[in-house]
Amino acid sequence: MSPRRSNPQTRSALVDIAAGLLAGEGPQALSARRIAAEAGSSTMAVYTNFGGMSGLVREMVYEGFARLEGYFSHVAPTADPVADIVLFGRAYRHNAVTNPHLYAVMFGGASLAGFSLTAEDRQYGRYTLSTVVECATRCIAAGRFRTGDAELVAHQLWTAIHGLVTLELGEYLIDPCNADVVFEAQLTGLMVGVGDTVEAATRSVAESRRRLKTEVEDMLPDPVTDGPARGV
Amino acid sequence: MSPRRSNPQTRSALVDIAAGLLAGEGPQALSARRIAAEAGSSTMAVYTNFGGMSGLVREMVYEGFARLEGYFSHVAPTADPVADIVLFGRAYRHNAVTNPHLYAVMFGGASLAGFSLTAEDRQYGRYTLSTVVECATRCIAAGRFRTGDAELVAHQLWTAIHGLVTLELGEYLIDPCNADVVFEAQLTGLMVGVGDTVEAATRSVAESRRRLKTEVEDMLPDPVTDGPARGV
DNA sequence: GGCCTGGCATAACAGCGTTATCTAAAACAT
DNA sequence: ATGTTTTAGATAACGCTGTTATGCCAGGCC
Numbered sequence: 001m002s003p004r005r006s007n008p009q010t011r012s013a014l015v016d017i018a019a020g021l022l023a024g025e026g027p028q029a030l031s032a033r034r035i036a037a038e039a040g041s042s043t044m045a046v047y048t049n050f051g052g053m054s055g056l057v058r059e060m061v062y063e064g065f066a067r068l069e070g071y072f073s074h075v076a077p078t079a080d081p082v083a084d085i086v087l088f089g090r091a092y093r094h095n096a097v098t099n100p101h102l103y104a105v106m107f108g109g110a111s112l113a114g115f116s117l118t119a120e121d122r123q124y125g126r127y128t129l130s131t132v133v134e135c136a137t138r139c140i141a142a143g144r145f146r147t148g149d150a151e152l153v154a155h156q157l158w159t160a161i162h163g164l165v166t167l168e169l170g171e172y173l174i175d176p177c178n179a180d181v182v183f184e185a186q187l188t189g190l191m192v193g194v195g196d197t198v199e200a201a202t203r204s205v206a207e208s209r210r211r212l213k214t215e216v217e218d219m220l221p222d223p224v225t226d227g228p229a230r231g232v
Numbered sequence: 233m234s235p236r237r238s239n240p241q242t243r244s245a246l247v248d249i250a251a252g253l254l255a256g257e258g259p260q261a262l263s264a265r266r267i268a269a270e271a272g273s274s275t276m277a278v279y280t281n282f283g284g285m286s287g288l289v290r291e292m293v294y295e296g297f298a299r300l301e302g303y304f305s306h307v308a309p310t311a312d313p314v315a316d317i318v319l320f321g322r323a324y325r326h327n328a329v330t331n332p333h334l335y336a337v338m339f340g341g342a343s344l345a346g347f348s349l350t351a352e353d354r355q356y357g358r359y360t361l362s363t364v365v366e367c368a369t370r371c372i373a374a375g376r377f378r379t380g381d382a383e384l385v386a387h388q389l390w391t392a393i394h395g396l397v398t399l400e401l402g403e404y405l406i407d408p409c410n411a412d413v414v415f416e417a418q419l420t421g422l423m424v425g426v427g428d429t430v431e432a433a434t435r436s437v438a439e440s441r442r443r444l445k446t447e448v449e450d451m452l453p454d455p456v457t458d459g460p461a462r463g464v
Numbered sequence: 465g466g467c468c469t470g471g472c473a474t475a476a477c478a479g480c481g482t483t484a485t486c487t488a489a490a491a492c493a494t
Numbered sequence: 495a496t497g498t499t500t501t502a503g504a505t506a507a508c509g510c511t512g513t514t515a516t517g518c519c520a521g522g523c524c
Contacts, residue, residue, distance in 0.1 A: 004490040004491070005490070006502055007503095046481095049502090052481075052482075107402060108401070108403075109341050109342075110341075111260075122402070122403060126404065156417055159396040161395065164392075164395065167391055167394060169340070171354060172339070172358065173387070173391075182391060185379075186391065186392065193420075193421030193422055237471085273473085275473095279514085
């Protein structure tokens with residue numbers, strides 16, 4: 001005796017509208033009433049489909065992680081693993097700058113309508129790092145890194161770039177030490193810090209800058225989520 | 233023809249109560265009604281004294297910057313400028329971990345009741361860095377750093393440690409790469425990244441760890457703001 | 465001592481997330 | 495095809511939020 005099923009289009013539409021609102025007008029535009037109004041439904045739709053605003057926000061966070069992973073998946077392994085790992089860093093920043101509000105929610109920046117990340121959410125986020133860890137392993141195997149702990153190296157990169165991106169989005173980085181300047185210096189510094197030579201690191205950082213546009217920036221921002229009829 | 237003056241004790245009491253609420257119960261406990269109730273006044277007190285919740289939050293942010301500067305002022309210059317600058321990093325993290333919610337507001341992490349930092353607020357925050365820039369200059373003069381741009385070095389340190397602290401407060405850093413592990417590795421890595429040798433950096437990082445407790449942690453958390461009668 | 469200004473209490477307003485209630489539509493059983 | 499069952503989703507209310515209009519009255523000046 002199966003009951004009435006919820007309209008799957010409603011669910012997708014709600015997420016899309018919410019994501020659009022977050023990206024377009026920021027966190028304060030994200031209200032159940034506003035979303036429902038734009039979807040032409042009532043606020044109850046948010047509760048039947050997601051159990052509340054937190055559930056809807058969580059759905060967006062997961063899509064944000066998927067998007068980041070999408071960017072990461074386009075970083076092709078090459079003979080220069082250091083250029084590869086720096087490109088991961090560039091991809092990370094590109095994702096954050098492209099979806100600033102979503103990024104803030106994903107990594108604890110914005111506290112949205114009482115939403116807070118669960119341990120599972122964080123695990124999902126941390127899992128995205130595994131691609132970087134693998135790349136760090138290749139850097140170590142290639143003798144470019146002094147450190148033997150690939151996971152630790154990945155975490156050093158992650159935390160450092162996350163900090164830069166956070167302050168960049170918070171408009172804390174202005175001339176002469178603007179985000180671009182600090183970012184480039186930091187990338188080289190991080191590579192040298194974990195064992196690469198200044199010359200080799202500089203070359204790899206420059207090489208990764210060349211690869212950024214073709215391998216990451218030109219990628220479709222959303223790798224087509226699996227639902228049908230994503231339009232309103 | 234001067235009118236009635238506002239009670240200066242009310243103003244201090246409101247800030248103190250708000251700060252206590254933020255530190256003790258987090259951002260969601262910060263409501264005008266709650267603060268007014270605990271102060272034994274009405275919500276209007278918030279408006280006459282601060283023009284709204286944003287003004288009160290801004291007041292707390294400024295006190296947060298003052299507190300950070302207080303910690304920084306206790307880092308004594310020594311013959312090992314690299315140990316000094318690393319100690320600034322430790323002091324920064326100590327301040328953030330001691331006042332996690334306030335820290336989140338200060339650097340754009342939490343969007344509190346529609347509060348957002350102004351350019352002036354950020355300038356205030358950035359100004360705190362000047363002590364670190366000065367220390368970086370000494371490191372360069374001592375021949376420990378390759379880079380010639382002290383301000384850039386300070387920004388690299390700042391962004392990197394800010395990122396670590398943010399993810400630490402967001403509970404993103406768990407074993408085996410917990411916050412302590414990543415922090416120590418990052419400190420050394422950062423020094424090496426800007427030009428120090430691995431051996432010298434390791435020594436200075438260890439030395440700064442020794443100095444942390446006496447020079448920073450034992451400091452009074454609040455250098456007694458100038459208002460009278462801070463108790464409730 | 466009276467005046468006048470503005471701090472603060474009261475109460476209302478518009479918004480929020482959430483929940484109780486109810487109708488009606490969808491899916492299965494017959 | 496009809497009946498039964500179950501829940502999606504509309505409506506409206508509840509308690510909360512920041513904010514504001516109103517009014518009282520305590521205080522500093524003439």
